[in-house]
Amino acid sequence: MAAPSAVAPGRRPRRFPWHIVVFLAPAVAVYTAFMVWPLIDTLRLSLFRLDEVGQTVFGGIDNYVRLLTDDRWSPRFWNAFQNNVVFFAIHMLVQNPIGLGLALLLTQRVLRGRAVYRALIFAPTVLSVVIIGFIWKLILSPLWGIARDGLQAVGLEDLFGPWLGVPDTALITVSLISVWQWVGIPMILFSTALLSISDEILEAARVDGAGKWHTFWSIQLPLILPTVGIVAVLTFVGNFNAFDLIYSVQGALAGPAFSTDILGTFFYRTFFGFQLQLGNPIMGATVAGMMFLIILFGVCLYLFGVQRRLVRYEA
Amino acid sequence: MTLRFARPGQLAERVVVHALLIGYTVVALFPIVLVVMNSLKQRNAIFSEPVVPPNGETFSLIGYETLAKRADFPGYFGNSLIVTLSSMALVLVIGSMAAFALSEYRFRGNRLLGLYLALGIMIPIRLGTVSLLQTFVALGLVNTHAALILVYTAQGLPLAIFILSAFMRDVPGELKDAARIDGASEYRVYAMVVPLVRPAMAAIATFTIIPIWNDLWWPIILAPSRQTATITLGTQQFLGQFVSDWNAVLASLTIAMVPVLILYFLLSRQLIRGILGGALK
Numbered sequence: 001m002a003a004p005s006a007v008a009p010g011r012r013p014r015r016f017p018w019h020i021v022v023f024l025a026p027a028v029a030v031y032t033a034f035m036v037w038p039l040i041d042t043l044r045l046s047l048f049r050l051d052e053v054g055q056t057v058f059g060g061i062d063n064y065v066r067l068l069t070d071d072r073w074s075p076r077f078w079n080a081f082q083n084n085v086v087f088f089a090i091h092m093l094v095q096n097p098i099g100l101g102l103a104l105l106l107t108q109r110v111l112r113g114r115a116v117y118r119a120l121i122f123a124p125t126v127l128s129v130v131i132i133g134f135i136w137k138l139i140l141s142p143l144w145g146i147a148r149d150g151l152q153a154v155g156l157e158d159l160f161g162p163w164l165g166v167p168d169t170a171l172i173t174v175s176l177i178s179v180w181q182w183v184g185i186p187m188i189l190f191s192t193a194l195l196s197i198s199d200e201i202l203e204a205a206r207v208d209g210a211g212k213w214h215t216f217w218s219i220q221l222p223l224i225l226p227t228v229g230i231v232a233v234l235t236f237v238g239n240f241n242a243f244d245l246i247y248s249v250q251g252a253l254a255g256p257a258f259s260t261d262i263l264g265t266f267f268y269r270t271f272f273g274f275q276l277q278l279g280n281p282i283m284g285a286t287v288a289g290m291m292f293l294i295i296l297f298g299v300c301l302y303l304f305g306v307q308r309r310l311v312r313y314e315a
Numbered sequence: 316m317t318l319r320f321a322r323p324g325q326l327a328e329r330v331v332v333h334a335l336l337i338g339y340t341v342v343a344l345f346p347i348v349l350v351v352m353n354s355l356k357q358r359n360a361i362f363s364e365p366v367v368p369p370n371g372e373t374f375s376l377i378g379y380e381t382l383a384k385r386a387d388f389p390g391y392f393g394n395s396l397i398v399t400l401s402s403m404a405l406v407l408v409i410g411s412m413a414a415f416a417l418s419e420y421r422f423r424g425n426r427l428l429g430l431y432l433a434l435g436i437m438i439p440i441r442l443g444t445v446s447l448l449q450t451f452v453a454l455g456l457v458n459t460h461a462a463l464i465l466v467y468t469a470q471g472l473p474l475a476i477f478i479l480s481a482f483m484r485d486v487p488g489e490l491k492d493a494a495r496i497d498g499a500s501e502y503r504v505y506a507m508v509v510p511l512v513r514p515a516m517a518a519i520a521t522f523t524i525i526p527i528w529n530d531l532w533w534p535i536i537l538a539p540s541r542q543t544a545t546i547t548l549g550t551q552q553f554l555g556q557f558v559s560d561w562n563a564v565l566a567s568l569t570i571a572m573v574p575v576l577i578l579y580f581l582l583s584r585q586l587i588r589g590i591l592g593g594a595l596k
Contacts, residue, residue: 019501020416027413027432027472030405034469035435038443038450045445102339105332117336119583121343126579128529130551131571135346138564146349146365180342233437241439244531248551264441271445285445292442299437 043292045285056282063286073283077290079258080266083171087262088239090175091182096231098179099186104216106187107194118191125184129244136177137249140164164249167259174260178245182238186231193227194220226307233302240295243268263291347572354378354565361561378566382553385563387541388570391549397460398545399527402467406475406523407516413472414479415505419491429480435473440466441532451537458540466533471523482515483508517585528575546571 049059067073105111106118124132139146140163148160163173197220205215243264246254252274254261269277271284352368353361360373369375382388417429447466448457456462490511491504499507509516534548544552550571557563 017420017422020420020422022502023412023416023505024428026409027476028428030409030465030469031432031435031472034447034465035440035443035472036431038446039438039440041446042443098339102336105336108329108332110329111332113333115584117340119580120340121336122583123576123579124343124347126525126529126575127347127572128531128547128550128575130529130531130547130554131568132346134554134564134568135350139346139349144362144365144561149365183343237437237439241441243441247531248554267444281445281449288442288445292438295438295442 039292042285042288045282046289049282063282064289067283067286067290076258076261076266077287080261080263081294083260084240084262086171087175087178087242088236090172091179091235091239092232094176095179095183096186096228096235099183099231100190102183102187103190103194104220106191118188121187122184124181127181129178129181130248132181133177133245133249136180137164140173165256167257170250170256170259174246174249177249178242181245185234189227189231189234190224193224197223229302229306232306233299236298236302237295240291240298263287263294267291347576350565351569351573354562354569358562361565375562378560378562378564379570381557381560381563382566382570385557386549386553386567388546388549388567390542391544391546392574394460394543394549395528395546398463398467399524401460401464402471402527403520403523405464405468406471407520409468410472410475410519411479411509411512411516412505414476414483415508417476418480418483419504419508429476432473432476435470436477440470444532444536448536456537458538458543460538460543462537463533463543463545466537467523467527467530471519471527475519475523478519479512479515482512486511514585517582521582521585525575 046063047058047060048056049062051057067077102121106114138144142148142160142162148157151157151160161169163169201219201223202215205219210218240263242262246260246262246265247268250256250260252265252269252272254265267284267287270287271279271281273279349365353365355369355375356373357375357377360367360369360375364373367373413432417425417432451457451462456465486508491508494504494507528545529547530545531547531551534543534545538544539548550567553567554564557567
């Protein structure tokens with residue numbers, strides 16, 4: 001493991017190890033100044049309010065109480081939160097199982113063209129969300145009619161509708177676009193986990209006459225549970241911090257009728273304002289603070305709840 | 316075992332596996348191919364026969380001509396290149412220095428510092444936006460490349476340090492000690508270790524670049540001016556203005572996608588291996 005320190009005890013008098021400082025200082029400085037401090041400062045700002053003359057005064061958790069209960073803020077906040085939960089649920093129920101399925105296919109022992117499939121399926125993941133969002137907007141547009149023609153070809157044209165324009169279907173549609181883009185990440189992570197299961201275990205199962213299905217449920221799945229946990233927490237953090245897709249497909253107002261509004265777009269509008277409402281840095285900081293608490297809750301749940309319990313399974 | 320000796324059951328199974336994979340590959344690529352293909356067609360052909368590739372009759376570059384006249388795509392490209400490459404270089408240099416210190420020396424607070432630097436892997440930098448914007452306004456750095464570079468460097472460092480220090484721990488101690496006995500300074504030992512973790516550096520470089528190149532949030536907030544707009548922001552604004560000009564829209568989507576895809580297919584091996592390696596560590 002760690003090699004002996006440059007200052008070997010006993011040989012030379014101990015000097016202050018300046019080189020360690022030189023190595024660490026730039027990274028610690030940039031990281032602290034532009035990542036940690038802004039976060040702390042934003043959280044601090046969320047605890048203040050403006051008084052009548054425009055001075056900031058300490059208000060404790062007043063802003064949070066207002067965000068969660070005041071009629072001017074809470075309906076929009078809870079709407080965004082609920083939509084975000086749905087957005088996350090769709091990723092968990094669609095993206096991650098498809099990712100796992102593709103990983104199982106890609107880790108077959110004999111498979112020609114493995115690298116080609118993997119590279120092609122992963123391709124959408126490297127593209128900008130803005131581009132992906134717009135491409136799907138065009139494809140789903142009744143004007144171009146690609147989606148309609150496609151459904152027509154399989155006799156399902158009755159299903160077609162302006163999905164992005166109707167409140168009932170917009171959120172699901174946007175979520176599925178996001179799923180389409182990001183499925184490559186769970187696919188790769190699950191592939192890694194599946195490849196790290198030793199061949200002997202799988203061979204033993206095969207000799208015992210276990211079928212593929214049985215092998216998956218009773219051997220592979222339990223062994224990759226730690227990765228399931230990692231994928232879940234990555235999905236959680238990514239989803240509760242998402243913004244770009246909604247902004248580029250549905251605009252800052254996350255229409256129709258705020259049906260696709262998630263915390264990221266709500267945060268953007270609160271901070272910068274939109275149409276007639278002025279931007280509000282303090283409430284913006286408060287929304288960011290709530291997002292921080294939500295993400296922190298998810299990460300802690302994973303670190304202290306899920307991960308601890310899963311360590312046992314590791315082979 | 317080759318295909319020739321496969322039992323019928325195995326053969327059927329393989330056919331199913333390939334059919335499923337080909338099916339999903341089509342799902343993944345169809346939208347991209349559709350856009351690239353139609354960007355090279357005349358307007359009426361885009362609508363009348365969208366799934367047919369351009370031919371002698373329907374071929375047209377009108378969308379790209381509109382782009383050349385109406386938008387500064389070369390400028391956006393330049394901005395994205397400056398911001399992305401500078402951030403990547405900074406992440407690699409100062410990230411590898413920090414990773415070297417954390418993996419090489421035993422000093423008080425080492426683990427705590429490692430943990431501190433790793434926090435940023437999970438906590439999105441976006442949450443500090445309100446304060447960061449105030450800071451950059453105060454520093455007079457709004458609408459500069461520098462603002463974006465500093466934020467992206469801070470954002471890329473945690474994962475880079477985490478992965479690089481895991482790789483650097485695997486570099487054998489004898490090598491470093493031999494160099495020290497020969498009188499090499501600690502800085503020289505660092506310079507010797509970096510090339511040994513080249514695969515990890517390549518992986519970090521690729522997955523530092525991609526989110527920066529694709530990011531919309533920070534360009535909108537910190538550098539929305541025409542002079543500093545990145546390709547992602549430029550495309551987004553252009554799409555907003557030219558919604559009804561389908562040729563121009565498809566051309567701008569293609570222009571924004573194709574370079575990334577080319578680079579991706581050239582580097583996909585390292586990238587995917589990097590994610591695999593990073594995940595295994």
